[in-house]
Amino acid sequence: MNRLSLPRHLARTLLGLALIGAGVSHLTTLRQDFQAQVPGWVPLDKDVVVLASGVVEIGLGAALLALPRQRVTVGWVVAAFFVAVLPGNISQYLTRTDAFGLNTDQARLTRLFFQPLLVLWALWSTGAWPKTGAKRP
DSSP: OOBOOHHHHHHHHHHHHHHHHHHHHHHTTTHHHHHTTSOTTOOSOHHHHHHHHHHHHHHHHHHHHHOGGGHHHHHHHHHHHHHHTHHHHHHHHHTTOOBTTBOSHHHHHHHHTHHHHHHHHHHHHTTOSSGGGOBOO
């Protein structure tokens, strides 16, 4: 298996810790804010969606930290997760719902542009994309 460069390893570790922190906040202090992002068309209780996504985030963050041999696969799964939650961010913008201190249309719109960066972060930091980023041991 090819090893990651130090910057990619650090970025993967930081992303893992951030996902764990976000997941814990889903289950505790920011639960209501996350509920505000669940689109109305989702046929599940908003609290169930928030709790489940929090557990998934904790699991993904832990996988980034604890499964270095599967890091490429985990990177693709994390990227897919970031794509999967994008409708919540779009819904928050379209419904003009205040949460996370995003209380203007401009702030909510600006946040949408960060989601693709999270996808790229997951792929780059795990060596999932581009494949040329890993170095040989």
